[in-house]
Amino acid sequence: xxxxxxxxxxxxxxxxxxxxxxxxxxxxxxxxxxxxxxxxxxxxxxxxxxxxxxxxxxxxxxxxxxxxxxxxxxxxxxxxxxxxxxxxxxxxxxxxxxxxxxxxxxxxxxxxxxxxxxxxxxxxxxxxxxxxxxxxxxxxxxxxxxxxxxxxxxxxxxxxxxxxxxxxxxxxxxxxxxxxxxxxxxxxxxxxxxxxxxxxxxxxxxxxxxxxxxxxxxxxxxxxxxxxxxxxxxxxxxxxxxxxxxxxxxxxxxxxxxxxxxxxxxxxxxxxxxxxxxxxxxxxxxxxxxxxxxxxxxxxxxxxxxxxxxxxxxxxxxxxxxxxxxxxxxxxx
Amino acid sequence: xxxxxxxxxxxxxxxxxxxxxxxxxxxxxxxxxxxxxxxxxxxxxxxxxxxxxxxxxxxxxxxxxxxxxxxxxxxxxxxxxxxxxxxxxxxxxxxxxxxxxxxxxxxxxxxxxxxxxxxxxxxxxxxxxxxxxxxxxxxxxxxxxxxxxxxxxxxxxxxxxxxxxxxxxxxxxxxxxxxxxxxxxxxxxxxxxxxxxxxxxxxxxxxxxxxxxxxxxxxxxxxxxxxxxxxxxxxxxxxxxxxxxxxxxxxxxxxxxxxxxxxxxxxxxxxxxxxxxxxxxxxxxxxxxxxxxxxxxxxxxxxxxxxxxxxxxxxxxxxxxxxxxxxxxxxxx
DNA sequence: TTGTACGCGTTATCAT
DNA sequence: ATGATAACGCGTACAA
Numbered sequence: 001x002x003x004x005x006x007x008x009x010x011x012x013x014x015x016x017x018x019x020x021x022x023x024x025x026x027x028x029x030x031x032x033x034x035x036x037x038x039x040x041x042x043x044x045x046x047x048x049x050x051x052x053x054x055x056x057x058x059x060x061x062x063x064x065x066x067x068x069x070x071x072x073x074x075x076x077x078x079x080x081x082x083x084x085x086x087x088x089x090x091x092x093x094x095x096x097x098x099x100x101x102x103x104x105x106x107x108x109x110x111x112x113x114x115x116x117x118x119x120x121x122x123x124x125x126x127x128x129x130x131x132x133x134x135x136x137x138x139x140x141x142x143x144x145x146x147x148x149x150x151x152x153x154x155x156x157x158x159x160x161x162x163x164x165x166x167x168x169x170x171x172x173x174x175x176x177x178x179x180x181x182x183x184x185x186x187x188x189x190x191x192x193x194x195x196x197x198x199x200x201x202x203x204x205x206x207x208x209x210x211x212x213x214x215x216x217x218x219x220x221x222x223x224x225x226x227x228x229x230x231x232x233x234x235x236x237x238x239x240x241x242x243x244x245x246x247x248x249x250x251x252x253x254x255x256x257x258x259x260x261x262x263x264x265x266x267x268x269x270x271x272x273x274x275x276x277x278x279x280x281x282x283x284x285x286x287x288x289x290x291x292x293x294x295x296x297x298x299x300x301x302x303x304x305x306x307x308x309x310x311x312x313x314x315x316x317x318x319x320x321x322x323x324x325x326x327x328x329x330x331x332x333x
Numbered sequence: 334x335x336x337x338x339x340x341x342x343x344x345x346x347x348x349x350x351x352x353x354x355x356x357x358x359x360x361x362x363x364x365x366x367x368x369x370x371x372x373x374x375x376x377x378x379x380x381x382x383x384x385x386x387x388x389x390x391x392x393x394x395x396x397x398x399x400x401x402x403x404x405x406x407x408x409x410x411x412x413x414x415x416x417x418x419x420x421x422x423x424x425x426x427x428x429x430x431x432x433x434x435x436x437x438x439x440x441x442x443x444x445x446x447x448x449x450x451x452x453x454x455x456x457x458x459x460x461x462x463x464x465x466x467x468x469x470x471x472x473x474x475x476x477x478x479x480x481x482x483x484x485x486x487x488x489x490x491x492x493x494x495x496x497x498x499x500x501x502x503x504x505x506x507x508x509x510x511x512x513x514x515x516x517x518x519x520x521x522x523x524x525x526x527x528x529x530x531x532x533x534x535x536x537x538x539x540x541x542x543x544x545x546x547x548x549x550x551x552x553x554x555x556x557x558x559x560x561x562x563x564x565x566x567x568x569x570x571x572x573x574x575x576x577x578x579x580x581x582x583x584x585x586x587x588x589x590x591x592x593x594x595x596x597x598x599x600x601x602x603x604x605x606x607x608x609x610x611x612x613x614x615x616x617x618x619x620x621x622x623x624x625x626x627x628x629x630x631x632x633x634x635x636x637x638x639x640x641x642x643x644x645x646x647x648x649x650x651x652x653x654x655x656x657x658x659x660x661x662x663x664x665x666x
Numbered sequence: 667t668t669g670t671a672c673g674c675g676t677t678a679t680c681a682t
Numbered sequence: 683a684t685g686a687t688a689a690c691g692c693g694t695a696c697a698a
Binding site: 354361362387 | 683684685686687689690691692
Binding site: 045047048049050051052054055060062069070071072073075076077079080083084087092093094095096097110111112113114115116137223253254256257260279280283284285296 | 378380381382383384385387388393395402403404405406408409410412413416417420425426427428429430443444445446447448449470556586587589590593612613616617618629
């Protein structure tokens with residue numbers, strides 16, 4: 001197999017301690033012996049064994065990342081933010097697709113613990129009691145994206161969903177819209193859906209527009225659902241709004257397509273605003289007005305937060321809210 | 334910190350060997366003592382240390398995945414395919430963004446080797462001599478996605494790019510188009526760009542349509558470039574084709590937008606066909622005709638190939654070509 | 667400045 | 683069926 005520090009030592013005619021010292025620059029070594037060691041390393045093609053090192057120092061310089069699904073629209077941006085920050089600090093990431101599934105999440109948590117991650121970043125819509133229980137049993141550095149842990153023991157990073165939805169709907173109201181439909185995600189989802197719904201209601205209230213339950217529908221954040229709901233709910237019931245607030249850009253894409261198919265023009269007949277600002281939103285026809293979430297930034301700052309925990313610093317702020325931004329494009333007026 | 338096998342042994346009043354045996358089910362243990370051990374494990378909340386185990390058995394059950402950029406349109410699908418297959422077989426993945434950058438790729442290769450991955454999946458456009466050199470120095474199970482290693486020592490999975498481009502352009506030709514523009518990726522890229530260009534030329538030849546260099550431009554696979562090239566090349570030179578073949582869906586998105594902005598209708602005035610079939614292609618206006626790549630499948634089968642290498646099986650087929658598919662939608666006629 | 671020796675938490679090979 | 687004990691490859695007191 002691969003050569004160990006021992007062989008290098010033998011060839012360089014020094015002790016393994018000395019080899020270790022030059023490999024890690026951990027202590028002064030005479031220039032001459034250092035050269036001998038370096039030559040021996042070259043000759044043997046020695047490569048340090050990080051596993052052995054980890055066992056010794058109880059640090060893997062690896063962090064676990066549990067996300068719903070890497071293939072989801074905005075997850076990759078977050079992961080990229082995490083990885084950039086991680087690699088910058090000498091860490092590597094292990095990514096796991098939890099699929100918002102209790103069992104899978106629990107199992108990954110277990111595996112990541114056994115593999116002795118230095119910390120874990122956990123992204124999900126909601127976190128079940130079972131998963132929460134598992135999390136607390138681990139007792140290692142952790143940070144949440146979007147979700148909260150029930151006891152709020154660990155920090156969480158995310159936008160202010162209520163305010164973000166409020167901003168979007170308030171903008172529509174300001175433009176004179178009164179009949180504003182909303183397509184949300186899972187109605188029970190306490191992270192993305194409830195707060196956005198609240199923001200919607202709050203805006204209406206503020207502008208003195210009565211809330212109409214019939215204008216609200218729930219899907220699952222997918223384009224297919226947005227498409228389906230427009231056809232099978234709004235059109236079928238002949239409830240044609242003048243504007244529509246969608247809880248995700250994917251929903252908005254499906255919805256816009258449905259409206260356009262049956263002859264409504266966007267934004268002339270119906271204004272549509274999305275949520276997320278995924279990378280293709282500016283290239284849709286028409287380009288989509290939406291609430292941008294700083295995904296990369298979220299990943300990056302969650303990693304930062306994790307690092308400070310790993311370094312033993314005490315976290316004071318448990319809820320790190322990152323800025324959202326309403327981006328006006330052509331799908332609304 | 335966390336408890337070791339030793340403490341469990343002490344509490345259960347057995348040897349560490351016995352504890353190891355019950356933890357791994359590696360040998361028969363009397364029911365009675367097994368129970369004692371299990372109780373001790375429960376009591377101490379013992380969790381096996383995978384690092385120590387890895388050091389002992391020289392297997393990490395972890396595989397490294399180097400990709401250009403997880404935030405790129407189609408990369409997440411591939412990674413998802415890899416991860417599903419990996420986790421199904423008890424493996425975990427470490428993902429690294431190489432950014433198609435020699436230095437980064439080399440460095441990640443080094444890190445992944447030091448962390449003793451059981452294998453590596455490498456996805457990139459092209460692989461430089463430096464990186465190739467590094468790869469060969471490692472000598473561990475590896476498989477490539479899209480790229481080849483120069484000596485073709487390791488297997489590679491990908492579509493037949495030439496044939497795929499041929500199919501797309503032949504379709505356009507069949508529809509009666511004669512003036513077909515193409516926007517490629519990096520002209521030097523031997524993986525995605527050259528073969529697709531060749532396929533384009535081959536189709537023209539087959540249909541007896543003369544090849545016109547001026548119809549070809551090169552970008553970098555981005556929507557911005559597609560947009561820019563339409564405006565600054567085709568429109569400015571007044572070279573208006575009747576159809577356009579784009580080497581990626583993102584290019585097509587930018588190009589469609591540019592044409593539409595200046596009043597050309599798609600597909601009535603210009604047909605556009607893309608490449609990749611990213612998840613939003615069906616939701617564009619108009620829905621994009623494109624060549625689908627089976628990303629998930631590519632990830633999955635690359636992982637399978639890696640597993641068989643890890644298990645010591647000899648790979649006979651070095652080039653695994655997965656099926657592409659021309660998907661006809663509304664952006665072409 | 668350098669070397670010796672121990673321990674990190676396992677698994678595996680011997681005995682018993 | 684069980685227990686001692688030797689590795690695995692490394693970092694680090696401590697001694698020299």
